[in-house]
Structure formats: structure tokens, C-alpha cells
Amino acid sequence: MTWIQDLAAIVEVQTSPACLELHASDVSGHEPVLPEAVAFPGSAREVAAVLGWANQRGVPVTPWGAGTSVEGNPIPRHGGISLSLQRLDRVKELRLPDRLAVVEAGVKYRALNRQLTGTGWQFAVEIGGDATIGGMIANNAAGPKAVKYGSTRAHLLGLEVALADGRLIRTGGKAWKQSCGYNLTQLFAGSEGTLGVITEATVKLTPVPAVREVVVARFSSVREALACVGAMRGLDAGAIEFLDRSYMGFLEEIAADTLFCEFHTPGHGTVAEAICRAGGASSVERAGENLWGARLRAYTASQEANPGARLLTTDTAVPLGAMAEMVEFLQAELADRGLTGYLLGHAGDGNVHVILPWRNTAEWEAVEEFHRAAVRKSLALGGTASGEHGVGMGKGEFLEPEHGAEAVAVMRSLKELFDPRGILNPGKLTAGNHEPRP
Amino acid sequence: MTWIQDLAAIVEVQTSPACLELHASDVSGHEPVLPEAVAFPGSAREVAAVLGWANQRGVPVTPWGAGTSVEGNPIPRHGGISLSLQRLDRVKELRLPDRLAVVEAGVKYRALNRQLTGTGWQFAVEIGGDATIGGMIANNAAGPKAVKYGSTRAHLLGLEVALADGRLIRTGGKAWKQSCGYNLTQLFAGSEGTLGVITEATVKLTPVPAVREVVVARFSSVREALACVGAMRGLDAGAIEFLDRSYMGFLEEIAADTLFCEFHTPGHGTVAEAICRAGGASSVERAGENLWGARLRAYTASQEANPGARLLTTDTAVPLGAMAEMVEFLQAELADRGLTGYLLGHAGDGNVHVILPWRNTAEWEAVEEFHRAAVRKSLALGGTASGEHGVGMGKGEFLEPEHGAEAVAVMRSLKELFDPRGILNPGKLTAGNHEPRP
Numbered sequence: 001m002t003w004i005q006d007l008a009a010i011v012e013v014q015t016s017p018a019c020l021e022l023h024a025s026d027v028s029g030h031e032p033v034l035p036e037a038v039a040f041p042g043s044a045r046e047v048a049a050v051l052g053w054a055n056q057r058g059v060p061v062t063p064w065g066a067g068t069s070v071e072g073n074p075i076p077r078h079g080g081i082s083l084s085l086q087r088l089d090r091v092k093e094l095r096l097p098d099r100l101a102v103v104e105a106g107v108k109y110r111a112l113n114r115q116l117t118g119t120g121w122q123f124a125v126e127i128g129g130d131a132t133i134g135g136m137i138a139n140n141a142a143g144p145k146a147v148k149y150g151s152t153r154a155h156l157l158g159l160e161v162a163l164a165d166g167r168l169i170r171t172g173g174k175a176w177k178q179s180c181g182y183n184l185t186q187l188f189a190g191s192e193g194t195l196g197v198i199t200e201a202t203v204k205l206t207p208v209p210a211v212r213e214v215v216v217a218r219f220s221s222v223r224e225a226l227a228c229v230g231a232m233r234g235l236d237a238g239a240i241e242f243l244d245r246s247y248m249g250f251l252e253e254i255a256a257d258t259l260f261c262e263f264h265t266p267g268h269g270t271v272a273e274a275i276c277r278a279g280g281a282s283s284v285e286r287a288g289e290n291l292w293g294a295r296l297r298a299y300t301a302s303q304e305a306n307p308g309a310r311l312l313t314t315d316t317a318v319p320l321g322a323m324a325e326m327v328e329f330l331q332a333e334l335a336d337r338g339l340t341g342y343l344l345g346h347a348g349d350g351n352v353h354v355i356l357p358w359r360n361t362a363e364w365e366a367v368e369e370f371h372r373a374a375v376r377k378s379l380a381l382g383g384t385a386s387g388e389h390g391v392g393m394g395k396g397e398f399l400e401p402e403h404g405a406e407a408v409a410v411m412r413s414l415k416e417l418f419d420p421r422g423i424l425n426p427g428k429l430t431a432g433n434h435e436p437r438p
Numbered sequence: 439m440t441w442i443q444d445l446a447a448i449v450e451v452q453t454s455p456a457c458l459e460l461h462a463s464d465v466s467g468h469e470p471v472l473p474e475a476v477a478f479p480g481s482a483r484e485v486a487a488v489l490g491w492a493n494q495r496g497v498p499v500t501p502w503g504a505g506t507s508v509e510g511n512p513i514p515r516h517g518g519i520s521l522s523l524q525r526l527d528r529v530k531e532l533r534l535p536d537r538l539a540v541v542e543a544g545v546k547y548r549a550l551n552r553q554l555t556g557t558g559w560q561f562a563v564e565i566g567g568d569a570t571i572g573g574m575i576a577n578n579a580a581g582p583k584a585v586k587y588g589s590t591r592a593h594l595l596g597l598e599v600a601l602a603d604g605r606l607i608r609t610g611g612k613a614w615k616q617s618c619g620y621n622l623t624q625l626f627a628g629s630e631g632t633l634g635v636i637t638e639a640t641v642k643l644t645p646v647p648a649v650r651e652v653v654v655a656r657f658s659s660v661r662e663a664l665a666c667v668g669a670m671r672g673l674d675a676g677a678i679e680f681l682d683r684s685y686m687g688f689l690e691e692i693a694a695d696t697l698f699c700e701f702h703t704p705g706h707g708t709v710a711e712a713i714c715r716a717g718g719a720s721s722v723e724r725a726g727e728n729l730w731g732a733r734l735r736a737y738t739a740s741q742e743a744n745p746g747a748r749l750l751t752t753d754t755a756v757p758l759g760a761m762a763e764m765v766e767f768l769q770a771e772l773a774d775r776g777l778t779g780y781l782l783g784h785a786g787d788g789n790v791h792v793i794l795p796w797r798n799t800a801e802w803e804a805v806e807e808f809h810r811a812a813v814r815k816s817l818a819l820g821g822t823a824s825g826e827h828g829v830g831m832g833k834g835e836f837l838e839p840e841h842g843a844e845a846v847a848v849m850r851s852l853k854e855l856f857d858p859r860g861i862l863n864p865g866k867l868t869a870g871n872h873e874p875r876p
Contacts, residue, residue, distance in 0.1 A: 320537050417855050
């Protein structure tokens with residue numbers, strides 16, 4: 001195609017079938033869509049040049065980090081260019097006295113943390129996939145540690161962003177406190193590549209805790225387990241995770257509603273153990289790294305246990321006190337509907353996922369109907385359709401029910417302002433649509 | 439005036455000279471400007487109605503919280519309506535199991551904390567003035583506790599905002615994790631009433647620490663004091679404040695560069711004492727509430743010590759490791775220029791204020807020239823012109839030097855989108871102008 005040859009004059013482009021296929025899907029069950037070309041810019045200026053070029057021609061551009069999204073965020077739904085950030089993989093600065101790192105958007109968070117090993121500092125967001133930091137910012141990823149450290153957006157000091165028209169701007173800065181102008185950093189964070197393409201980030205570094213007391217407690221009911229979470233709120237918790245009996249039976253063949261908790265102040269693990277025992281736990285134990293590994297691999301494990309199936313993942317987050325009601329609702333709905341679904345959640349944050357395998361249209365319709373019921377319940381409780389995965393391809397229809405038509409109209413006007421030709425990750429977020437049925 | 443009579447048909451309006459004068463200035467030294475009328479809406483709907491009305495007629499509207507700004511944010515620079523939020527003073531919900539409170543914008547943060555007394559929970563931002571929570575959100579106030587808990591924007595779950603055209607929208611929600619759509623909450627936070635008027639906020643509640651170990655250490659040099667701050671970074675610090683010898687001489691008649699620190703984990707105060715002794719402190723003591731009171735009253739005390747003077751307050755924040763260089767620069771500049779200036783800062787955050795009294799045009803020019811030099815130095819170090827006071831009337835000229843012309847162009851386009859007729863707090867933030875010389 002002519003436009004691909006034109007594009008190749010300004011950036012490295014690949015169009016091999018294998019490369020297109022690799023950039024057609026993420027780890028979600030969303031329908032793959034092939035891009036027409038994959039661009040591999042080597043610098044922020046090249047990213048901006050690709051956008052400026054695509055904007056003039058109206059060619060869609062969908063940013064690609066590491067493809068670890070579970071919500072279809074990097075799937076190039078309208079074809080065009082998949083814009084890989086993988087060559088922007090430099091850690092440009094590690095400034096420990098300033099507690100910050102400057103990284104290009106394609107740096108994976110684990111790679112940054114490997115570079116920080118032994119310094120006593122970390123980038124304190126941890127998620128299941130080995131995502132790029134740019135991708136984590138774009139959909140405001142969170143994970144188990146968010147209960148202490150917040151979502152990715154809480155770790156940002158500044159960004160460099162390429163705009164649809166080819167401008168390259170800097171937002172924020174390198175100071176830990178900033179109140180000078182509109183917070184563009186926080187506007188781009190969580191915008192899922194629909195307002196601009198993040199090319200660089202200045203992120204906060206956090207002390208690695210000197211102590212990690214891990215407690216695993218098994219319960220005979222959700223309500224018991226989550227009542228203990230409420231009692232732990234004064235403790236210095238680094239994570240408070242919940243996996244329900246269906247997941248635990250699947251992971252360990254011990255069917256119990258289970259809390260995985262980690263504490264960073266000496267003695268808080270002991271307090272948590274006492275809370276769990278008094279709260280009716282059938283077993284309470286101290287555990288180590290291996291259990292955490294199991295927890296982080298949960299999504300992959302669900303996929304491996306269901307070969308050939310695709311997965312739908314719910315991502316509701318409710319007010320903290322409504323977590324038990326939400327989980328009990330989800331369990332009852334699964335039972336009523338005769339569905340298989342693995343429940344795991346960030347109990348300290350009110351965020352619960354149900355991972356539902358499906359293999360055909362009838363199963364897809366059934367799991368999607370469950371998903372809609374879950375979101376309706378979350379919204380009724382004052383919660384959200386997405387706590388940490390973003391809108392992506394599966395949550396678009398919930399934007400208006402959650403925020404109201406007028407707030408969504410404001411969001412659409414922002415999209416129109418930043419991307420008037422609609423080239424940036426089209427068909428996502430404010431598009432308000434939903435994955436077409438398979 | 440006819441328009442005031444029209445306005446009075448939709449909202450309570452006052453035009454007495456005393457009322458106009460009260461709403462003409464804040465606690466800063468910025469030139470007062472009288473509004474033509476002060477509106478006192480009793481509900482969010484009335485706020486929205488006033489905006490819709492003013493937007494049709496092109497009448498300026500400047501929101502008013504408690505008038506505690508030190509940067510002129512609520513001064514109605516172009517006259518028109520001062521929109522007081524004081525009647526929106528209801529704490530609508532205290533939901534302890536959800537760790538949140540829903541407050542109208544005119545609720546003062548101290549009033550909220552009084553209602554929370556004995557519950558074990560707090561709204562964890564503390565500043566010198568008894569500000570409204572709406573005002574604190576609007577300029578992203580921070581204060582001493584921000585080193586642990588972050589600025590006001592870190593405490594938000596959702597907002598209700600009246601837009602310039604009279605629409606009333608809700609942003610965010612009541613879940614602690616949200617990644618569903620553009621983060622309008624964070625866009626309005628820090629926008630200083632120029633994009634919309636915040637009418638309600640859902641804020642996070644934070645556990646009141648069970649332990650407060652307060653350490654006051656005096657040093658013979660800035661560099662010594664701030665080197666100790668670096669060594670404290672692994673500790674559970676609730677505040678790390680710095681007051682230089684000029685301020686301490688003024689407050690206590692003990693001229694020493696002084697750290698005020700607070701720790702929330704038992705024993706961390708003792709560790710900090712050891713750090714300060716090893717770091718060359720001339721005295722180290724444990725102290726109580728009274729010292730904190732003195733710290734929070736610093737701004738008022740500077741005013742009282744200089745009757746008849748107006749105050750210019752700098753608000754630079756630099757990368758954490760550059761704090762000592764910044765403070766030494768400021769001290770040297772004050773000495774070179776023969777100026778009186780009180781230095782106090784949030785040492786754990788790199789944020790330092792110099793409070794400079796002035797009485798006439800010549801003095802104003804001198805302190806303003808110092809201010810410009812301070813901001814140039816901050817920007818050269820990677821810092822900001824404003825860490826926590828906002829742009830207001832005194833920082834507008836620094837927006838472009840800090841963010842670059844293209845990022846500021848993006849900010850201006852946001853202003854144009856949200857407020858095309860320019861009725862909302864005109865002459866502030868993206869206006870890019872500066873207080874006219876007296």
C-alpha cells in the first residue's frame with residue numbers, strides 16, 4: 001500500500017504476517033484485529049512524526065506497549081498503524097537523591113526494578129504482566145500493592161506526550177509537589193492512548209520495605225474473610241488480596257476463601273494473624289514469596305487451565321465497605337447461572353475480578369450477561385466498571401451508566417479537542433461502543 | 439445595576455460595601471479588587487444556575503471559599519460576581535467503612551476533622567488557614583503532612599462540578615480504585631476555579647496515627663539540616679519541616695536552622711534523633727503540639743510582625759535532592775539584596791517559601807525581582823514556580839517558562855473548551871499575566 005511506503009520513509013515499519021499477527025491481540029479474549037503496519041519509532045520525535053503524518057492522512061494509530069492488557073487496549077480495532085514503543089526502552093535517569101527515575105515509555109517496570117536492585121528503592125506498582133511503564137500509565141494499572149502505594153497515576157511527576165497533530169509536549173516536572181497549571185499529567189494518565197501517546201515518564205521511587213510479613217488465612221465464608229479486612233485498616237498493609245474458594249481449589253486444591261496479606265511494620269503480621277483467628281479463620285499461616293508468585297500468575301494460570309478458551313475479565317471496584325456484598329453477589333450469580341468463574345480481588349481496595357472462560361457464542365453471551373449484571377451491581381453500590389484495567393474494548397458501554405451523559409459529553413469534547421480527526425486508538429473509551437459479539 | 443437585580447431573582451445576593459470589601463481580598467498582599475455583587479447560592483443547582491446566567495451575559499464569576507489563599511486566587515480581578523460557597527457547608531455523608539466523606543465545597547477541613555474526632559479517621563491535609571475543602575481542591579493545597587499523605591488531589595474520589603454553561607456534572611465516584619474514562623476529577627483539581635466550580639467532593643479518610651513522635655533539631659547550617667532529611671527518607675515521617683535561622687529568630691529568638699519532624703512508627707523518632715545528632719545538630723529535642731501550632735501560624739505571625747506591610751510569598755518546589763542548594767541560594771540572594779525574608783519549607787517535599795514584607799513600590803519591585811530569581815533557580819533545578827499555592831495572581835508569568843509554550847497552548851485550549859466566554863475567574867492561570875505593579 002502506498003501509505004505504508006510513505007510511512008516507511010519516516011520510521012521503521014514492519015508488515016510481515018507474523019509481526020502484524022503479534023500486534024493484533026493482547027492477552028485478553030477480545031477479538032484480534034490486524035494492523036496494516038507496525039511502526040517502531042526509535043525516539044519521541046519519531047513518535048510525534050508518525051502521529052503528525054497519520055493525522056494528515058487520517059490513518060488510525062494504536063499505541064502498543066508489551067501487549068499485556070487484559071482489556072483489549074492495544075488492539076488496533078480500526079486497523080492502520082500499531083505503534084510499538086518497544087525501542088523506547090531506555091532508563092534515562094535514576095536520581096536516587098531526588099527519589100525519581102526518568103524512563104522512556106517502552107521500559108518494562110520489572111526492568112526498571114531490576115536496575116534498582118540493591119539501592120533500597122523501587123517503582124512501587126506491581127501487576128501480573130510484565131507491562132511497559134507507558135502502558136501502565138495509559139490505563140492506570142494498579143495491582144496488589146495499590147492498597148498502600150496507589151495506582152500508577154499516584155507515581156507520576158511528569159510526562160512527555162506526543163499529540164495527534166505531531167506536537168511533543170512536557171507535562172509536570174521533577175518536583176514532588178506541583179500546583180502550577182492544569183494537571184495534564186493526570187489527564188493523559190488513564191486516557192488509554194486516545195488523547196496522545198506517552199513517550200517518557202518521570203516516576204517516583206519508593207523505599208523497598210525493610211520488613212515483609214506475609215499472612216495467608218483461609219475462611220469458610222467470604223463475609224468472614226472480608227470482615228477481617230475491615231479490622232486490618234489501621235495496619236501498615238502492603239497488600240490485602242482475596243481469592244475465593246473456586247480459585248483456590250483451582251490453584252491449590254484447597255477450596256477456601258483466602259486472604260493473602262503483607263505488612264511492612266514489624267508485628268503487624270502478628271496482629272493480622274490474631275484478627276483472622278478471632279474472625280473465624282480455619283487456618284492462618286506465615287508464608288513467603290512463593291505464594292505471591294502464585295497470586296501474580298493467576299491470570300495466566302486461568303488461561304492454561306482452559307486451553308482453547310477465551311477469557312472475559314470483570315474489573316468492578318466498589319466502596320471499601322461494600323466488598324463482601326459484591327463478592328457474595330458475584331458468587332450467587334455464578335451459581336444461579338451455572339457459570340465457571342474464578343474470583344480474585346484486591347480486598348483492601350474493593351476491586352474484584354471474575355475471570356470467565358468461554359468458547360462459543362452461546363457461552364460468550366452468558367458470560368457477558370453476567371458481566372453486565374456485575375457492573376450494574378457495582379454501580380448500584382457506588383462503584384465503577386473498571387478499577388484498574390481501563391475501558392478498553394469491554395467496558396465502553398458502561399461509561400455513560402457510570403458517569404452520566406453530561407460527564408461523558410465532557411469526555412467526548414476532550415477527545416475532540418485532542419484528536420479532532422479521531423486517529424488515536426479509535427473505537428475505544430469515549431466511542432462508547434462495545435466489543436461486537438463473536 | 440440591572441444585572442444585579444436580575445441575578446437576585448435566582449440567588450441570594452449582597453452588595454453592601456462591607457460585604458464587597460470582604461470579598462475583595464484574601465490573606466495575600468495582592469491588590470484587592472471589589473466584586474460588583476456577592477452571590478450566596480444555597481445548593482449546587484443554584485451555583486450552576488448562577489454560572490449559566492453569568493455565561494449568557496458575560497459576567498465574570500470568581501469562586502470564594504474562605505478567603506485564606508495566599509496567592510490571590512479568590513480575588514475577583516475583573517469584578518463581576520464573587521461566588522461564595524459558604525452556604526454549601528454540609529457534611530453530607532461520613533462513611534467510615536468506606537473510608538470516605540461526602541462534603542459540600544464550602545465545608546472547612548477543620549470542621550470535617552472536628553466531626554471525625556474520636557472515630558480514628560481524619561481528612562489528612564493540614565494547612566495554615568482554615569480553608570474550605572473546595573478551595574483546597576481548587577488550588578491543590580498541601581501543607582506539612584503532604585510528605586506522607588500527598589497534596590489535596592491525592593485525597594479525592596470524586597467531585598460534583600458546575601460548568602460555565604450551567605451544566606452540573608459528577609466526576610469519579612466512591613470506589614478507591616477507578617480507571618474508567620478520563621480523569622476529570624484530577625483535571626478540575628488545581629484548576630483554581632477557571633474550568634468549573636466545585637460544589638461537592640468525595641474525599642478519602644485516613645487513619646489518625648496512633649503514635650506521633652515529634653523531633654525538633656537545630657543546626658548551624660542549612661546543608662547540615664537538609665542532609666539529615668535525606669537520611670530520614672526510609673522513616674515513617676508524617677512531616678519534615680524546615681525553618682531557617684531568620685524565621686526561628688523571629689519566632690523564638692533562637693537563631694538556628696531548624697527541622698520540625700513527626701514520625702508515626704514507634705522508635706522512628708529515636709532514629710531521627712540519632713540521625714540529627716550524627717549530622718551535627720546543636721540541639722535535638724522531643725516536642726509536642728505547641729511547636730506545631732507555631733509552625734502552622736507562621737504566615738499569620740509574619741503578618742503580625744510587620745504591621746502595615748503586605749507580603750509576597752514564594753512557593754518554589756525543587757527535586758528533593760536539590761533542596762539544600764535552593765535554600766542556600768535563597769539565603770544568599772536575600773543577603774546580597776539586603777532584603778528581609780522569612781524562610782520556611784516542607785523539607786521532605788522540596789517545597790520552600792520565602793515570605794517577604796513590602797510597603798511601597800520600590801520595595802515591591804525589590805521583592806518581586808527576588809521572586810523572579812527564585813523561580814528561575816527553581817526551574818533551572820527542574821522545579822516548579824508553585825508547589826502548593828497555585829498560580830493565582832502572582833505566578834502567571836512563570837507558566838510558560840515552566841511548561842513550555844506548547845504545553846501552555848494545550849492548557850489554553852482546555853480553558854477555551856470549558857469556558858469559551860471567559861467568565862470563570864478571569865485573569866488567572868492561563869491568562870499568563872501578572873499582578874500589575876502597585
